[in-house]
Amino acid sequence: MAVRTTDQPATYAFGHALEQQIIQLNIQDESLNGRTITVNGREMVNFGHCSYLGLELHPALRAGSMDATTRYGTVYSSSRAYTSLNLYKEAEQLLEQIFGAPTLLANSTSLGHLGVLPTLIDSRDALIMDQQVHASVQTAVACLKGSNATLHVEKIKHSHLEMLEHRIQKLASSHQKIWYLIDGVYSMFGDVAPVRDLLRLLDHYENLHLYVDDAHGMSWKGLHGSGFFQSLCPYHPRVVMATSLGKGFASGGAAFVFPEEAMKHRAQLLGGTFVFSGPLSPAQLGACVASAQLHLSDEIYHLQNTLRDRMAHFAKAARANRLPLVAAPETPICFVAIGQTEATCHLAKRLQERGLYVNMSAYPVVPPGKAGLRITITNHQTIQDMYDLARAIREELDRAAVAKPIGEQAPVQELALA
Numbered sequence: 001m002a003v004r005t006t007d008q009p010a011t012y013a014f015g016h017a018l019e020q021q022i023i024q025l026n027i028q029d030e031s032l033n034g035r036t037i038t039v040n041g042r043e044m045v046n047f048g049h050c051s052y053l054g055l056e057l058h059p060a061l062r063a064g065s066m067d068a069t070t071r072y073g074t075v076y077s078s079s080r081a082y083t084s085l086n087l088y089k090e091a092e093q094l095l096e097q098i099f100g101a102p103t104l105l106a107n108s109t110s111l112g113h114l115g116v117l118p119t120l121i122d123s124r125d126a127l128i129m130d131q132q133v134h135a136s137v138q139t140a141v142a143c144l145k146g147s148n149a150t151l152h153v154e155k156i157k158h159s160h161l162e163m164l165e166h167r168i169q170k171l172a173s174s175h176q177k178i179w180y181l182i183d184g185v186y187s188m189f190g191d192v193a194p195v196r197d198l199l200r201l202l203d204h205y206e207n208l209h210l211y212v213d214d215a216h217g218m219s220w221k222g223l224h225g226s227g228f229f230q231s232l233c234p235y236h237p238r239v240v241m242a243t244s245l246g247k248g249f250a251s252g253g254a255a256f257v258f259p260e261e262a263m264k265h266r267a268q269l270l271g272g273t274f275v276f277s278g279p280l281s282p283a284q285l286g287a288c289v290a291s292a293q294l295h296l297s298d299e300i301y302h303l304q305n306t307l308r309d310r311m312a313h314f315a316k317a318a319r320a321n322r323l324p325l326v327a328a329p330e331t332p333i334c335f336v337a338i339g340q341t342e343a344t345c346h347l348a349k350r351l352q353e354r355g356l357y358v359n360m361s362a363y364p365v366v367p368p369g370k371a372g373l374r375i376t377i378t379n380h381q382t383i384q385d386m387y388d389l390a391r392a393i394r395e396e397l398d399r400a401a402v403a404k405p406i407g408e409q410a411p412v413q414e415l416a417l418a
Ligand SMILES: Cc1ncc(COP(=O)(O)O)c(C=O)c1O
Pocket: 107, 108, 109, 110, 111, 134, 136, 183, 185, 187, 213, 214, 215, 216, 244, 246, 253, 254
């Protein structure tokens, strides 16, 4: 693909990455071991996969998926508004034990946001989005605003609670509910929502409500693997949580957790994507039941500990190699700040040539000028892989001389769109 420098920044970033053959890659392996992928004949350790606990290859999930396909076929072709397989009921009951609150399955987190948000919010409410809340939430809010022009929607600086409090005080007298929309774990920089401070604000402002997308927080943290956000806030009457079941949980689909049964029923009855879209496949539902059962057993804690150990080794290796990480490495997502798209593509390509696959991230996935390498840690990787990756990045940074030393990086709050 020809890349013109006159193109829009987003087109340019992806065009450049495509030209460098570091995105849209075709995996040639006929089966996967979880740790490596083969692209263009080269085997690489995969640091771009979000199945953090490695559950996608777990015998119980594979068996659950295959058994459901054998019994129900490849698809059960009807909207849930009419009929659904008993596997749905079984899966939702198990998920309710994990989350301790009414839970609705959705085909994906993105489709779930589109269905759920219009059933929660009305024109008397105000919406405040964190500037870095996931694109799927922002798209759902744009649709909502499209059908309700008077709805008050605004964005504030990333995790800027002073600004949030100021806006709550301004909006409180003119609006019924004030919804603050955030991610639990931010998917690119791997930083986390300031949950404890948000709980304090929830205590103080009784019309504040939270809508939390904890897609990347699921499974590797919390009681029964209920996720990062629930590890600090197990239940709150004014919090609605969305989470992906296609990352740590490894079945596909998404779960929406409501403080009250009535909110769940309203979303299922009236949410467009729940009514007008088909269901999860039997294979996904079978895997979901098996994964939920595993989450409710002690095995989940063993898997969480294994990942925590790898994360600690990567943090140590990153420190030893002075990697310019955007956020403290407290989640399985780490981001090495580079800045320029071209330099980032070059580094990602050099790492691939050394047998290490990481995600190249540039605008609009991250703010303009904040391109970098996004690394995900999973239980499939070895501890040695952590040290090999950190050392290789350091060597390539030195060779390319592009990254600022630690201490010169802007704090994550500053990495916001202008
Ligand atoms: C925070 C967050 N929310 C939502 C999504 C979209 O998830 P889904 O593929 O289930 O629509 C992603 C994508 O990975 C994400 O990172």
